[in-house]
Amino acid sequence: MSKKNTNKKSKRRRSGRKRWRQLSFGGKIWRFLWVTFLAVWGFTIFQVLFCAIFNPPLTPLMVKRFFQQVKDPDRVVRFERDFVPIDEISPNLVNAVVVSEDGLYMYHHGFDIRQMKMAYVEGKKGRRHRGGSTISQQTAKNCFLTHKHSMVRKGVEAYYTSLIELVWGKKRIMECYLNIIEFGDGIYGCEAASQHYFGHSASKLTKREAALLAVCLPTPLKSNPGRPSGYLSRQASTIQGRMNSYGRINLDAKREDLTPRYVKMMEEENLWDFFWWLLTDGESLNKKTKR
Numbered sequence: 001m002s003k004k005n006t007n008k009k010s011k012r013r014r015s016g017r018k019r020w021r022q023l024s025f026g027g028k029i030w031r032f033l034w035v036t037f038l039a040v041w042g043f044t045i046f047q048v049l050f051c052a053i054f055n056p057p058l059t060p061l062m063v064k065r066f067f068q069q070v071k072d073p074d075r076v077v078r079f080e081r082d083f084v085p086i087d088e089i090s091p092n093l094v095n096a097v098v099v100s101e102d103g104l105y106m107y108h109h110g111f112d113i114r115q116m117k118m119a120y121v122e123g124k125k126g127r128r129h130r131g132g133s134t135i136s137q138q139t140a141k142n143c144f145l146t147h148k149h150s151m152v153r154k155g156v157e158a159y160y161t162s163l164i165e166l167v168w169g170k171k172r173i174m175e176c177y178l179n180i181i182e183f184g185d186g187i188y189g190c191e192a193a194s195q196h197y198f199g200h201s202a203s204k205l206t207k208r209e210a211a212l213l214a215v216c217l218p219t220p221l222k223s224n225p226g227r228p229s230g231y232l233s234r235q236a237s238t239i240q241g242r243m244n245s246y247g248r249i250n251l252d253a254k255r256e257d258l259t260p261r262y263v264k265m266m267e268e269e270n271l272w273d274f275f276w277w278l279l280t281d282g283e284s285l286n287k288k289t290k291r
Helices: 002-022 025-053 060-071 091-101 113-124 135-144 151-167 170-180 190-198 207-215 230-246 260-267 271-290
Strands: 182-184
Touching: 025 135, 025 151, 091 135, 091 170, 091 207, 091 230, 113 271, 135 151, 135 170, 151 170, 170 190, 182 190, 190 207, 207 230
Parallel strands: none
Antiparallel strands: none
């Protein structure tokens, strides 16, 4: 019986090699590209499904920072990280990062098109760079990609963002985001940051401490929430005030439970509308800025 199975397998291998030899050069290239595409696509699906259940062991940024620290004699080689479930993270921090980084987090499907347009326009006009990325986009970038600025990376980021919005949902995205985001040189995740700067767990973060952590996110290597500068302190006070008026974020909220006005606003445009805008209005803006 085993000999018959062996013979069948060898025949299939010979038949496969024969079909490969019969292919034209163009056919071989096309077959190679198609198989490569399927393999890469399958790997990305595996990544997203794996991280939907398990916490990512490392991220590209963590690896990059480690080698930067090793090469720089003036920097301490530090790696502080401690994953905690979302239920063990203070709601104050969830509120703070939403208010600071992505006010319409619960309403969009991964992309805030209005913010993306404003960021693009300000960037082309040479003004202070506005961050147009949502928390979902930042999570996709930090979890799966490098921080290299390129259109290709932004395109792949959009793909991963759509995937995690579809597979993970808002609660898991927020949980992963708060556990991998950089809060200092070699300090990753809210638990490590809370212990490092304030000496207690993330579950005990006050509104003030949460606001201080949130405002350091754009420049984590230059900010110290434990010893905030005057500017950082003022920014935190602004975030605190907005937190009080914003209310508590319910990560389990269903779409029908949200404010209809903002739901409608987010559904007026999608990512394809943004691409079309880039090709039309965005292109005309490029021509004006070059003059």
